[in-house]
Amino acid sequence: MRKICVVTGSRAEYGLLYWLLKEIQEDADLVLQLVVTGMHLSPEFGLTYQQIEKDGFPIDAKVEMLLSSDTPAGITKSMGVGLIGFADVFERLRPDIVVVLGDRYEIMVAAQAAMVARIPIAHLHGGESTEGAIDEAIRHSITKMSHLHFTATETYRQRVIQLGEHPDRVFHVGAIGLDHIRKLPLLNREQFEKSISFELGERCFLVTYHPLTLSSVSSVEYMQQLLDALDQFPDAHLIFTKPNSDPDGRNMARMIDEYVAANRERAVAFVSLGQVRYLSALQHVDVVVGNSSSGIIEAPMFKKPTVNIGSRQQGRVKGPSIIDCGESSEEIVNAIKKGLSPAFQDVLANCESLYGQGNTAPAIKHILKTARLDGILIKSFYETDMCTYSKEAEQ
Structure with a gap:
């Protein structure tokens, strides 16, 4: 064999x-x-x-x-x-x-x-x-x-x-x-909230931001810009998944922990959600924010807007549900607002996956x-x- x-x-x-x-x-x-x-x-x-x-x-x-x-x-x-x-x-x-x-x-x-x-x-x-x-x-x-x-x-x-x-x-x-999306029984909103002991609220963002390994600027500085941008949406609840083990990853994870500790009513962080909970999160949140490939490959299957920050995913094939933006807090805020806008929601309704079914x-x-x-x-x-x-x- x-x-x-x-x-x-x-x-x-x-x-x-x-x-x-x-x-x-x-x-x-x-x-x-x-x-x-x-x-x-x-x-x-x-x-x-x-x-x-x-x-x-x-x-x-x-x-x-x-x-x-x-x-x-x-x-x-x-x-x-x-x-x-x-x-x-x-x-x-x-x-x-x-x-x-x-x-x-x-x-x-x-x-x-x-x-x-x-x-x-x-x-x-x-x-x-x-x-x-x-x-x-x-x-x-x-x-x-x-x-x-x-x-x-x-x-x-x-x-x-x-x-x-x-x-x-x-x-x-x-x-x-994408096989997961077709084969896994995902959690409904109530089940998902119970599984993470956190309420999604009226509006919720899924945030995954990894280090930029080729940037001349520290990823810690960019992480702070992202957190400052999220402060501009005080009514939004936030689900963070922590960065990987690339340079600055540990410092960025510490910043997330400190942010969650200061915003316990509206923020939660996980080292790993696992596939069922992660895909269930994609199904129920309003916007995906960060620089993970999942926002480009999996999120469009759920017709969710992705705010893709910076150059980490530059070069990937991207569908119309992806909103590219720079690393500054102002650019991130504007991109999130665009993703939440009624006009962009109409765009999402007609999105198709570019990565198969x-x-x-x-x-x-x-x-x-x-x-x-x-x-x-x-x-x-x-x-x-x-x-x-x-x-x-x-x-």
Whole structure:
């Protein structure tokens, strides 16, 4: 039986992979190997590996790598620790293929170890562009190390091909996170409020703001601009989900905690809501605010406005429900007001998802199961018309 090893390092990424894990686990011809790392193993980020086990997925290996530092030096050292750990894990598990998703540094480390171990790599969500974050370089690097590619839009498929990957190995399957929206029974408003012990009020914002890893300005300064903007909506209730472990993430989480402590009547914060509660939140809030990809990919399925702050998601395919704005409090306030306006609500009524309609996991599982792996490690650079023209011009 083909052994498929799936790597996950964060709560958000695991949520996206959930239905693919189920598909592999329930296929009698496949063996699921699950490796957890990064924030899953950190008490500070909620020890979310425990939720994975509760969901019925046995964990085959845990790769400890997250040091108690989110400085560039600390993260680089974490990557070094992780690379050693993945080397040992892949030597022991000997999978037939390794599946990774996205663009975080712990995922790049897993891909590096698999590449050196000569294990084929399947990469989900390649070809995307996030110009304001180091994720951009990590994502494209993983693409060049990978052998099968599953993209969320045709635009992203063409970009992966532009990077030199053969079209026969690049599959436009849609965004896998949308499978949750189709398959999970979400909570109604009353159930959701009870689950988080918080009332949504007449108006509620869902706020997720991550560090800008390529900015010359501290993300702490930008976080303060966001909090100042939220002060301009004193009647709005706020649900914060905390930032990830990138540089400044801990300081930003501390600022959120202090803000919630000063606004207990209208604000609450979570390290992780989990998939059911997070998607239920998208269903019931009035505006999604921040710089998370979920505001661009999942929120449009619920016809909710997304105020997308700054450059972190610059380059992504965006639908009409996305309102881009700068980092200043004034720009954020104006964008939120636009999202709440009756005119924009009319726009939302006709929004369609640009990332598919779900049912992506079965398509990915089928390809993982049937793809020929013999000879797959040898990759030739696929020349696009542009590359061919450039070479002729040189001659």
